[in-house]
Amino acid sequence: MIREHVLCDGFLKNYxxxxxxxxxxxxxxxxxxxxxxxxxLFSEDYMDDMIRDIGGESVHQAHVFDSLKDYSxxxxxxxxxxxxxxxxxxxxxxxxxxxxxxxxxxxxxxxxWHQILPEGNTLSTSHYEAKKILxxxxxxxxKIHACPNDCILYRKEFEGLYKCPxxxxxxxxxxxxxxxxxxxxxxxxxKVLWYLPIIPCLKHFFWQC
Amino acid sequence: xLVLLVIYNLPYWLCMKIKYMMxxxxxxxxxxxxxxxxxxxxxxxxxxxxxxxxxxxxxxxYEKVNFNLRALLFCTINDFPAYGNLSGYSVKxxxxxxxxxxxxxxxxxxxxxxxxxxxx
Numbered sequence: 480m481i482r483e484h485v486l487c488d489g490f491l492k493n494y495x496x497x498x499x500x501x502x503x504x505x506x507x508x509x510x511x512x513x514x515x516x517x518x519x520l521f522s523e524d525y526m527d528d529m530i531r532d533i534g535g536e537s538v539h540q541a542h543v544f545d546s547l548k549d550y551s552x553x554x555x556x557x558x559x560x561x562x563x564x565x566x567x568x569x570x571x572x573x574x575x576x577x578x579x580x581x582x583x584x585x586x587x588x589x590x591x592w593h594q595i596l597p598e599g600n601t602l603s604t605s606h607y608e609a610k611k612i613l614x615x616x617x618x619x620x621x622k623i624h625a626c627p628n629d630c631i632l633y634r635k636e637f638e639g640l641y642k643c644p645x646x647x648x649x650x651x652x653x654x655x656x657x658x659x660x661x662x663x664x665x666x667x668x669x670k671v672l673w674y675l676p677i678i679p680c681l682k683h684f685f686w687q688c
Numbered sequence: 689x690l691v692l693l694v695i696y697n698l699p700y701w702l703c704m705k706i707k708y709m710m711x712x713x714x715x716x717x718x719x720x721x722x723x724x725x726x727x728x729x730x731x732x733x734x735x736x737x738x739x740x741x742x743x744x745x746x747x748x749x750y751e752k753v754n755f756n757l758r759a760l761l762f763c764t765i766n767d768f769p770a771y772g773n774l775s776g777y778s779v780k781x782x783x784x785x786x787x788x789x790x791x792x793x794x795x796x797x798x799x800x801x802x803x804x805x806x807x808x
Binding site: 672 | 693695708710711712713714715716721722724725728732735739744747748749750757759
C-alpha cells in the first residue's frame with residue numbers, strides 16, 4: 480500500500496532536507512505564533528514526509544514504519560506542542576553528529592534533559608535507547624560472524640555452528656582457562672565482518688534525485 | 689580493513705565525492721585476512737553477481753519510473769600487497785609481477801641479495 484502510494488504520488492517535492500545524509504533538519508521554529516495555533520504541531524510537514532519516505536523504502540518492514548509513526552506522534556512531555564519524541568531525539572542526534580559528542584556524554588546529556596523536562600516525558604535516557612529509535616531509518620547493515628582464522632563466514636550452511644568446521648576454532652572468544660564445551664556458545668565474537676549491502680544503497684541513490 | 693565502492697559512471701567531478709562512495713565492508717582485526725580475503729568478499733560478490741545477471745528493480749525519482757538496474761565491477765584500486773591478495777598471485781621475489789608472471793624481469797643484487805626490477 481505504501482509502495483503504491485509512493486509510486487502514484489511520486490517522491491515528495493518538499494522533502495529537501497536529507498537528514499540522513501548529514502544535512503541539518505530545519506524544523507519550523509517552535510515558538511512561532513502560527514505554529515502554536517495549529518492543532519497538530521509536531522512539525523508535521525517535515526516529519527510526516529520523512530516517515531512516509533522511509534516507509535516507501537522499506538516496504539517489507541511495515542512494523543518499522545508503524546513504530547516510527549508512533550514515535551512521531553508521542554508527545555515529548557504531556558502538553559508539549561513543539562516536539563515529538565522522534566523529532567527531539569532526531570534533533571539531538573544531529574547535534575551529536577555535528578559536534579562529535581561522545582556516546583557517553585550524550586547519555587549524560589539525555590539523563591540531564593530527562594530530569595529537566597516535566598514529569599512523564601518520553602525522552603530516551605541513554606544513547607543506546609535513542610539510537611534504537613532511529614535505527615530503522617538509516618541504511619541497514621549486517622554483522623556476519625567469521626572464523627578468526629579466515630576459513631569461513633558463519634552464514635548460509637554454517638549459520639548455526641559454534642565452531643569452524645575446518646580449523647575447529649570457536650566462533651566466540653574463549654578464555655584460556657575455560658575448557659568447558661558450553662562456554663563455547665557465549666561471549667564476545669572472535670571476528671566480525673560488517674557488511675553494508677550495496678543493493679539498498681544503490682536504490683537510495685535513485686531515490687534521492 | 690575496509691572495502692569501498694565508487695560509482696564510476698558518474699561525471700568525473702562527482703564520482704570521487706564522498707557522497708557517491710559506498711562503504712560496503714569492514715573486516716575486524718586483529719590480523720588482516722591476507723589471501724583469504726575472498727571468504728570475506730563473498731557476500732559482496734553475491735550481490736554483484738545478482739546485479740550483473742538479473743539486475744534489480746529500482747525506482748528512479750527523477751523520471752518517476754521503475755527500471756532494471758545492473759552493475760558491473762569495473763576495476764579495483766588497491767596497493768601492491770593487496771593486489772597480491774586479491775589476485776592470488778605472488779607480488780614479491782623473482783616473480784613479482786602478476787601480469788608478466790614467469791617472464792618478470794628481475795635482477796638480484798649479488799651481495800645485498802635484494803631483488804630489483806630494473807627492466808620492468
